[in-house]
């Protein structure tokens with residue numbers, strides 16, 4: 001069973017010829033979670049994504065699975081209680097992607113500080129309680145000396161104490177694609193690069209058809225569905241417009257930016273969550289990842305094209321000022337920034353709140369007169385629960401059509417690659433299966449990396465050794481490309497470099513080194529014309545220029 005460009009062609013044929021019970025518009029984490037939930041219940045479900053899977057916000061987050069500690073400042077206890085409990089569920093179902101770890105919240109005595117030593121203890125205690133955190137990961141508070149022993153580069157002036165608490169690191173695009181692949185494994189009919197353009201109605205004015213376009217060849221086709229769900233995140237209003245039943249805009253997307261520097265420039269040993277020091281009610285994360293450190297984010301109202309929110313000089317100045325304020329002996333400049341990304345929070349408008357950071361990160365599900373169901377808002381960490389909530393509404397729509405399906409508990413369904421015997425001992429799984437990689441000619445580091453990256457899908461990776469060896473590149477990269485083409489519906493170089501691997505963000509030099517050989521291999525495997533090859537190559541060059549902030553560095 002594959003999930004390739006050929007699968008995509010077959011799925012487009014299926015969607016254009018057979019009615020589905022449910023059609024999901026949007027292939028970010030929210031749409032992916034809905035598709036997995038539906039397929040697990042035996043619902044005939046289709047999903048169309050106009051870019052690549054996770055091409056929107058779900059590859060541009062802070063890349064954490066977390067409960068939203070700072071939301072307790074605005075007493076969003078219900079949200080934190082729901083979202084924080086999901087961390088352990090995702091950690092169990094995707095141990096190859098999501099890792100638990102102690103994060104540090106330093107406590108400073110400074111204007112606008114979120115917490116003091118006492119309130120930090122209270123809020124971390126409440127966070128553990130709401131999340132039902134295991135005792136082994138209980139929070140603890142240490143004094144200033146202990147904090148500086150752990151993080152010697154943190155600013156000493158004003159430092160009072162520090163709280164260590166549990167949260168999880170993540171790879172948002174990997175979490176999305178592994179959810180998509182699991183939905184595919186369970187029977188969902190899924191395709192990327194297909195855009196919902198308009199709707200068709202039955203005699204009662206209910207949506208029963210979606211007019212879709214394959215954005216690769218601009219061919220349009222109709223998809224017949226009993227029920228349609230709009231899971232397009234920040235685009236939710238865009239998707240709802242041009243319909244008689246449109247009840248007005250609900251979304252208030254805010255932009256969040258992250259920058260990546262070499263770890264030597266910002267040598268933190270663990271994730272740090274701290275005030276910006278700019279008295280703006282904002283907190284930022286500083287996160288070590290491999291031999292890099294990334295940090296963010298901003299939270300500013302956004303207007304413009306949602307596909308690729310631009311980063312501004314203000315964003316750069318704000319985050320550099322925040323980091324240089326918080327760390328002694330660190331004076332990051334624009335030239336230290338190796339890569340970056342900007343994403344849009346799919347926030348729901350709050351008429352009573354003009355502070356973007358004060359708006360709830362909760363989700364809403366609503367049905368309009370023509371039957372379109374929209375799920376908006378939320379957090380990536382909450383995606384599974386959001387799907388459960390959505391199906392309470394979707395099932396009502398099915399009941400009106402006298403259609404019913406068995407229930408399912410998705411808590412017990414591992415994502416693709418996550419079905420290890422003991423998810424809490426994933427390192428053992430890596431130890432056990434990296435030997436196959438070294439036997440195939442990989443060095444130990446690459447062999448362990450691939451098992452860590454793909455989990456139980458590593459066996460499908462190794463099946464592609466023959467194909468990989470035909471590519472003119474190091475074996476590890478060749479295996480990742482071969483697997484991505486065969487099992488992760490890679491159609492463009494950016495799909496590979498930005499979302500199936502993390503090279504564009506965390507190893508941009510590697511993108512430049514591998515670009516030609518990857519594009520040559522993709523042309524051969526996907527049958528690109530010379531013109532298509534040139535277009536994809538130019539698109540990748542533009543993306544590299546954009547994420548490395550060249551326009552600002554060359555000013």
Ligand SMILES: Cc1cc2nc3c(=O)[nH]c(=O)nc-3n(C[C@H](O)[C@H](O)[C@H](O)COP(=O)(O)OP(=O)(O)OC[C@H]3O[C@@H](n4cnc5c(N)ncnc54)[C@H](O)[C@@H]3O)c2cc1C
Nearest residue numbers: 026028029030050056057058062064196233256345380381
């Ligand atoms: C800066 C930032 C940091 C964040 N950090 C975290 C974090 O660390 N942890 C966390 O839990 N949450 C975090 N979030 C929130 C989280 O990223 C989002 O809630 C989540 O990714 C939204 O997923 P989604 O699927 O709803 O939207 P998206 O991922 O945007 O998916 C919507 C998809 O719909 C597609 N689409 C749009 N229109 C159409 C159409 N007409 N036809 C077909 N497809 C269409 C788009 O291409 C897009 O891929 C963060 C958000 C931001 C912006």
Ligand SMILES: O=P(O)(O)OC[C@H](O)CO
Nearest residue numbers: 062296297299345357361
């Ligand atoms: O939406 P915020 O303000 O919590 O910002 C996103 C964080 O960086 C991670 O969720």
